[in-house]
Amino acid sequence: MSSENLKKTPLNAVHRELGGKMVDFGGWDMPVQYPAGVIEEHMATRTRAGLFDVSHMGEIWVEGPDAIPFVNSITTNDVTKLVDGQAHYSAFPNEEGGVVDDLLVYRFAEDRLLLVVNAGTTEKDWEWITSLKKDENVTLRNASADYCQIAIQGPKAVGILQKLTETELEPIKYYHFTEGKVDGVESIISRTGYTGEDGFEVYAAADKAEQLWNKMLETGASEGIQPCGLAARNTLRLESAMSLYGHELDDNISTLEANLGWITKLQKGEFVGREQIAALKENGVKRKLVGFEMKEPGIARDGFDIYVGDEKVGVVTSGSPAPFLKKNIGLGFVPPELANVGQEIRIDVRGKRLAAEVVPTPFYKREK
Amino acid sequence: MSNIPENLRYSKDHEWISVDGELAAIGITDYAQHSLGDVVYIDMPRVGDKFGAHEAFGSVESVKAVSEVFTPIGGEVVEVNDGLNDTPEKVNGDPYGDAWFIKIKMDNPLEADGMLSSVEYEEYLEASA
Missing domain, CATH: 2.40.30.110 (Aminomethyltransferase beta-barrel domains)
Incomplete structure (x- = not known):
């Protein structure tokens, strides 16, 4: 497929200017690495700071009085345990107990949740969850195109980002988030990541992507911040033994098999695939x-x-x-x-x- | 733009050879190392192994990918560059010179004449770009 047919994040032109080597990643035209190379990008993230464009990820809003019970019925983790400003890792199970996708669930309010899903599976997920919605009082909205997402990760990440926001970052705990301004841009500031390092993932309007990316690079330059491509993202998550959908998880793999029993809450009540997963637990994987x-x-x-x-x-x-x-x-x-x-x-x-x-x-x- | 020294011969698989009498040193080209990215491991043959022309004699691995390396011409391995075990990154630094993979005693040194010149290899890269 030529790059004209591929989907592009709002940072596509920036990646090309930076000399990113572009590849087809699940239908997206993404940088696999920059001229520094994957080893340097990986080491920069472990020892200083790495900057990642993850705008290809999908964002789906679930809003309405039944938001929590609905998402609880279609994911493995227990959504009732979340408080406002907290997120957790979870999975959409299918009827056979396999996994449609893994995701993050963010609780903004009792009636307002954000699901962040994988890029290559966003459309599949959208079809799946809309097919599961019956008479629950919720509105589903695929807002993937509205957002950019930039991850700033590594021991220097918090310090760099703090220079760009009045929101106090240190009190935000791991897997918590807040809404605030980054370089004057309304953002969701989430202490999450896929690298095994401390850091944040910043969500903002797609048309602010270049401003935020360039500002973070500029502000982090003295700390040795490095733009990182998909190859380093993969080696970083692998060293941290985090699952990658399509590899450790897929439609035929259960969360129990993938060491994700900790996000599989069989006691929480009925949810898609619960019986099959419970049987697997009973009989042993x-x-x-x-x-x-x-x-x-x-x-x-x-x-x-x-x-x-x-x-x-x-x-x-x-x-x-x-x-x-x-x-x-x-x-x-x-x-x-x-x-x-x-x-x-x-x-x-x-x-x-x-x-x-x-x-x-x-x-x-x-x-x- | 790729670095393509004039004094070497090239294959369409992106190997180079440097001929010295009946011996030929074989390595991968600047284009090849650039496509692979950071080289982290090279699986080498043993001294005494024999290969026909265009046969895979080993593989070169980067963080992201693995690629086979081929003997552009047939012969017997007489020397393996063990130094690359500890410093595979030399292949990214300068893929010519010190970063040769193996030296072979050529079965038929005339085969080398059938390989691409630097000019022909450059044209080949441009045509396949």
Whole structure:
């Protein structure tokens, strides 16, 4: 597909000016890396600050008196536990107990929730949730095109963003948010991210994207802020063992298999797929997501087979060099009896079965 | 624009060779390293391995991708650049010179004449851009 047919974020021209290498990512024309390269982008985020355009993510508003019960009935986490100004990670289960998408749920008010979903699945999600709406008193609004979203992540991120807003950032707790002005622009300022670092995700009107991006780059220049592409976003989330939809999660994978029992609240009451998920819990999962580290030179990649002895026991869902840890790591599914830390496995790297070992996740955890 | 030294020969798979008598050093071109991004690992053959022309002799991995590397001409591996194990990033710094992958003893040194000159390789890159 040529780039003319691809969807573009409001920062498309900026990425090109910065020398971003543009690729087709789920129908979006996005920078996979900038001239600095993925290793430098990754390290900048771990040690200083990284700036990410995540405007391709989808935003869906759910408004009305039944907002909480409706979203609670279509997601795995317990929405009744959220307070105003709080967000949580969740998933849309399907009727079979697989996952339609993973998402963030933001509670602005009892009758006003924002769902932030993956870019490539926004339309699928929209069709799915509108099909589930029956006579609940809620209005659904796909506002994806109205917003830009810029993530500023890393140990210097809070300090840089603080220079651009009168909103006090330090008191905002992890997975909480507030509405405020950033460089004079009305924004949602959310202490969330997909890198394993401290930082914020800032949502604002799409036509303010260039102003905010350029201002953050300019303000962070003295701190060594670095624009980061999708490749670094992927290696950062993988070191932190965060799931990527289409890899660790999909229509045929349950949250229980993907170590997301902590967002699967079977006790909260009826929701889509609850019975199937409860049955899976009762009977035990047949496969479990594990983290592994290569013990021989070689890099596991998505889709490679996992062996124990001569038997194929599973498959790699994400594999990559880990630039900060300087190891080759991966995530993959194996039977639960082979999912213990220390389990020796082999990864079939183009015909060579190379030694690897199941290790604790996350691979990387920042020092607080 | 890609750096394409005049004294080397090129393949359409983006390898270069440097001929010295019956020996040829093989590496990847500036265009190839640029397409791959940060090189982090190279899977090398062993000394004594024999390859026909256009056969995959190893692979080069960047953070994001893996790509096979081919022998533009047939021969036997006589030396492997083990130094690249510790410093694969040299391939991004200067893919020519020190960042050769292997040296082979060519089965038929005349095969090298059939490879692209720097001018032809440059034209090939422009045509496929």
